Amino acid sequence: MNIPDDAEETLQAELRRIAASDHLLVALDFDGTLAPLQDVPLDARMLPEAASAVDALVGEPGVSVAFVSGRSLVDLRHIAEHRDDSPIFLAGSHGAEYWIPGEGPLEPSEDEGEIALRDELRAHAESIVSKYDNVWIEPKTFGFAVHTRLTDAATAARADAEVDDLVAAEAPSWRRRTGRNIVEYAFRDEGKDTAVRKLRELTHADAVLYAGDDVTDEDALGSLGPGDLGILVGDRPSAARVRVPDIPAMARALASLARLRSDERGAA
Secondary structure, three states: OOOOHHHHHHHHHHHHHHHOOOOEEEEEEOEOOOEOOOOOHHHOOOOHHHHHHHHHHHOOOOEEEEEEOOOOHHHHHHHOOOOOOOOOEEEEOOOOEEEEOOOEEEOOOOOHHHHHHHHHHHHHHHHHHOOOOOOEEEEEOOEEEEEOOOOOHHHHHHHHHHHHHHHHHHOOOOEEEEEOOEEEEEOOOOOHHHHHHHHHHHHOOOEEEEEEOOHHHHHHHOOOOOOOEEEEEOOOOOOOOEEEOOHHHHHHHHHHHHHHHHHHHHHO
8 A cells, every 4th residue: 555645745744843853752552563463462573674764763862762562561572672771662561561771660569459350360261262263362461361363253252242241240440442353451541641641751752753553552642742743554543643554654654754853963
């Protein structure tokens, strides 16, 4: 899919505007934005062109880069191949966990009662979905998720309904989120808007570029201010100001931003 000429012109104009920020935070969803979705979630990796564009942005003065994900911090570090000395900020579990460059993990204190309930419900959910082919439970730091990517729609609906009933009965206050072939339950309420707000504070950014592809990214996209920039990867309805069709196009947009930022610095 190609971007229409007028949409490409709008994208480039927005990138030029945001590139002129004094201190820019580039906050990026990972799966579906930088890395193709995988049948085995831990197999996800950035496309090489996306990784190159991220590296170019990391090298620009006055730019902070962050990955924002619903994945647990440990799983996000794994798929992002994130080393202890990485300059990239991480926000895992929709903004409940963080990795701060030069400091390490920043995690909330755990409530023993919630952890015990999480483990109990996760085990029960695993038992429920075990009778369905190609449905599985992903452990999360603050809950769990039901994956139905590899099964048919009818089976997915039955599995989701059974787990919905379980959580509604045993943990009615838990937050429920839906994404692409996934339903997630958590005893913490943070969203990706929380992550953007926290990362903005940590990096002292005066402008934010946020990019994402899934409905869970709308929390962040809808929270952006008039001086920020939201980019949707895909074509669904969104609060994003501009959109690109796919991950390679997102990588090109990030590479263009890095060049524009370098040109802006050179002209200063």
